Amino acid sequence: MKLELPKEIITQDELQNLRPKDRDECIQKLLLQILELNNQGVTIAELADQIRINRNTLASHMKTLVAIREAYALNRGRLSVFYKNGKVVHARSTEHKSPNDRFYRFYRLDNDQGKFIYIQERQLDEFRATKVRGGIMIEDKDFLDFLKELQKFGMEVTERESKLHC
Amino acid sequence: MSQSYTVDKLYEDRFARTTQITLGEKVLLTPNFCTLVQNQYEFDSLIKLSLLDEAKYLGAYVIRIFDTLNTLIPRLQRQNQMDISSGQSLEELFIRFNRTNLGIIDPATEYLLYEFHAGRFLRTLRRIRKQRQLDVLIRYLEERYAKKEQLKNNVIEYEAWKKAAHKKFWYNLDRNALERGRFVGDYLDLETMCGSGISIPPVPIVDSEGMLDIALRINRLAKAIAPRTKPYATYLLLQKSVLRNDALVDKIIEYMKADPTQLTIIKIKNLDLWSAGLVRQREAYRKLMDSMCEIRKKNPSKLYMALENWFVSFASACYGFNMVSTSMHGYDRDSEYGTNTRGSWFDPDLMYYVPFEDLETIVHNNGNRLPCYCSICKQIVSLENIERDAWNMLRREHYVLTMNEYMRMISQAIKEQNIELAIDKLSNSEVSRLKTLIPREEKQ
Numbered sequence: 001m002k003l004e005l006p007k008e009i010i011t012q013d014e015l016q017n018l019r020p021k022d023r024d025e026c027i028q029k030l031l032l033q034i035l036e037l038n039n040q041g042v043t044i045a046e047l048a049d050q051i052r053i054n055r056n057t058l059a060s061h062m063k064t065l066v067a068i069r070e071a072y073a074l075n076r077g078r079l080s081v082f083y084k085n086g087k088v089v090h091a092r093s094t095e096h097k098s099p100n101d102r103f104y105r106f107y108r109l110d111n112d113q114g115k116f117i118y119i120q121e122r123q124l125d126e127f128r129a130t131k132v133r134g135g136i137m138i139e140d141k142d143f144l145d146f147l148k149e150l151q152k153f154g155m156e157v158t159e160r161e162s163k164l165h166c
Numbered sequence: 167m168s169q170s171y172t173v174d175k176l177y178e179d180r181f182a183r184t185t186q187i188t189l190g191e192k193v194l195l196t197p198n199f200c201t202l203v204q205n206q207y208e209f210d211s212l213i214k215l216s217l218l219d220e221a222k223y224l225g226a227y228v229i230r231i232f233d234t235l236n237t238l239i240p241r242l243q244r245q246n247q248m249d250i251s252s253g254q255s256l257e258e259l260f261i262r263f264n265r266t267n268l269g270i271i272d273p274a275t276e277y278l279l280y281e282f283h284a285g286r287f288l289r290t291l292r293r294i295r296k297q298r299q300l301d302v303l304i305r306y307l308e309e310r311y312a313k314k315e316q317l318k319n320n321v322i323e324y325e326a327w328k329k330a331a332h333k334k335f336w337y338n339l340d341r342n343a344l345e346r347g348r349f350v351g352d353y354l355d356l357e358t359m360c361g362s363g364i365s366i367p368p369v370p371i372v373d374s375e376g377m378l379d380i381a382l383r384i385n386r387l388a389k390a391i392a393p394r395t396k397p398y399a400t401y402l403l404l405q406k407s408v409l410r411n412d413a414l415v416d417k418i419i420e421y422m423k424a425d426p427t428q429l430t431i432i433k434i435k436n437l438d439l440w441s442a443g444l445v446r447q448r449e450a451y452r453k454l455m456d457s458m459c460e461i462r463k464k465n466p467s468k469l470y471m472a473l474e475n476w477f478v479s480f481a482s483a484c485y486g487f488n489m490v491s492t493s494m495h496g497y498d499r500d501s502e503y504g505t506n507t508r509g510s511w512f513d514p515d516l517m518y519y520v521p522f523e524d525l526e527t528i529v530h531n532n533g534n535r536l537p538c539y540c541s542i543c544k545q546i547v548s549l550e551n552i553e554r555d556a557w558n559m560l561r562r563e564h565y566v567l568t569m570n571e572y573m574r575m576i577s578q579a580i581k582e583q584n585i586e587l588a589i590d591k592l593s594n595s596e597v598s599r600l601k602t603l604i605p606r607e608e609k610q
């Protein structure tokens with residue numbers, strides 16, 4: 001199927017000459033733009049056909065985007081179809097910084113699969129640029145249970161720690 | 167999730183509108199005045215001013231990349247150090263300021279051609295870059311300095327060489343995809359390291375079609391590689407002579423129409439539109455702003471920002487631009503201002519400067535106070551005993567608050583569906599020629 005592509009796509013020559021870090025950013029950005037333009041979902045084969053980037057490279061970047069929950073995949077038999085991870089309905093910008101420069105952002109997402117709370121883990125790198133390190137998505141209806149369990153778990157851990165110290 | 171602004175329209179009056187821009191915790195009301203900060207004293211002042219209730223329209227600040235070494239970087243480094251007695255960060259005030267104010271780092275690439283800050287630019291680059299970042303830029307600047315020394319008795323020859331070398335630098339960079347990719351990537355990294363809240367590409371100063379093409383290509387490349395966790399801006403850095411070139415202005419407008427980027431930043435170096443005999447330039451500037459309004463009508467989330475906008479700020483904020491910026495003393499031509507003498511005072515009614523020597527008469531005729539109601543001018547009771555440095559800082563603070571007040575006035579006029587008030591204000595000022603920049607009626 002023919003995919004809708006962004007108007008401006010960086011040339012192959014330019015892409016090859018970028019620093020590895022920039023190349024990764026560039027490909028991931030391009031993939032996200034394509035996912036946004038193609039709501040019906042895209043496959044690696046379709047992408048490889050139309051944007052002339054190596055299939056393995058595309059698959060590995062798509063895997064990264066799925067891991068950090070910027071995209072999600074639905075498996076249909078042996079085929080994976082990728083989608084952009086919904087529209088941000090609400091984002092909380094309070095960033096709780098810890099001494100190791102990790103912090104978390106909270107989003108509320110809305111997509112075909114339902115409504116979700118998405119917690120994204122971010123970290124500042126040596127250039128003080130923010131990198132997404134991971135994330136977790138919890139369905140709306142499960143969120144309160146999740147919080148209760150998390151609190152229970154936190155209490156258990158603290159109790160055990162304090163017993164050990166005594 | 168990529169970072170982008172949310173733009174909510176508040177009020178609208180024909181072509182003008184006020185909006186609220188939200189980026190995380192940062193909320194900016196437009197029209198907004200972004201102060202260009204040049205040293206640590208100005209930065210301290212701005213942080214102090216931001217605490218005032220009246221400073222609602224000062225949501226962002228601009229720092230040139232070579233000024234960050236004395237302003238932003240030391241504070242960013244100190245913000246994680248704790249004060250033992252209070253348990254708070256040493257830079258608690260700055261942290262609070264930075265949480266609600268948007269920091270913009272100006273790439274300042276025009277100083278690859280201009281002389282004034284080039285030395286500082288080179289020294290800063292050498293100090294803040296990591297590993298062998300931006301070698302190509304440093305090599306160019308070093309070569310320029312060697313040549314300057316060699317031709318110190320022949321300024322004309324040096325100027326000609328410099329122009330040619332500058333052109334050659336950018337054309338070579340444009341031809342070599344590997345160097346261009348590294349250069350743009352390294353520069354964006356450097357901006358991030360200096361605390362920038364927006365990625366702005368390092369583009370050449372445009373004086374010809376060739377340079378504009380290079381600038382557009384760099385914009386496209388930077389857009390592709392800029393970190394998606396931070397907003398990105400299209401940046402156009404123009405020489406004032408561009409306003410006399412209709413073909414270039416048309417090309418810029420075409421690009422702006424097709425460009426999907428949410429924020430576009432335009433800097434016209436040494437912009438002067440208020441002097442006599444500049445009808446053509448004023449027309450071209452107005453044409454640029456017409457197109458901005460037109461684009462914004464189709465895409466309401468589009469934002470435009472003008473850097474180093476000098477006296478034109480008021481007219482720009484009324485019509486085409488959402489955010490305007492000038493230096494803290496109001497002058498945007500490279501020179502030493504207010505260092506050896508008591509600098510001029512910006513008259514809010516005249517919208518122009520009054521020399522310090524003339525102020526005594528004005529104060530005398532105005533019941534022994536300055537004709538301004540800002541909280542800074544209210545403090546000044548006598549001009550006689552005021553120290554030179556203290557005066558120069560107060561007049562800067564007064565200027566920032568005056569610009570904040572102008573932005574408030576424009577917002578109020580839009581809210582009351584009476585934007586003509588802004589045109590009348592310009593008509594009664596010393597820069598009345600600028601009134602032609604704002605249309606009376608909406609363009610159909």
